[in-house]
Amino acid sequence: MALKKKNKTSAEFSMSSLTDIIFLLLIFFMLTSNFVRIEEFELPKSDSKTVAPVSVVVTITNDGEHKIAGNVVPNRSLLRTLSNEILNSDEAERENYTITIVAEVDTPFDYVVNLMKIASQLKVKAIIATQPIET
Secondary structure (H helix, E strand, C coil), X not given: CCCCCCCCCCCCCCXXXXXXXXXXXXXXXXXXXXXXXXXXXXXXXXXXXXXXXXXXXXEECCCCCEEECCEEECHHHHHHHHHHHHHCCCXXXXXXXXXXXXXXXXXXXXXXXXXXXXXXXXXXXXXXXXXXXXX
């Protein structure tokens, strides 16, 4: 008399490993993301809806003070400081490196133009941060 073995494969899927992977991915992306810090002052208004990548934020106040990552940078060392920022970035990020110019309302445009010339010398993109027009 031969006994038959019952080989039933389980059709259940364990979700515990999937939730662990999702949790680890969430932690990874939170730790590796860049946080944009823009100072609290009034920006120029624009109706543009374009969202651009941000590599470094340069803040310009009314009196011509430049700040990079919260640190005051003298005008004469802007080129050197920004070139160091570019060299310290990833090689993949260097291809699409973008300087975001955050200029307070009523800032003389000469300061913005000077920063755009520096971006041109460094062969990187420069964008001006604006505030959306409220309708």
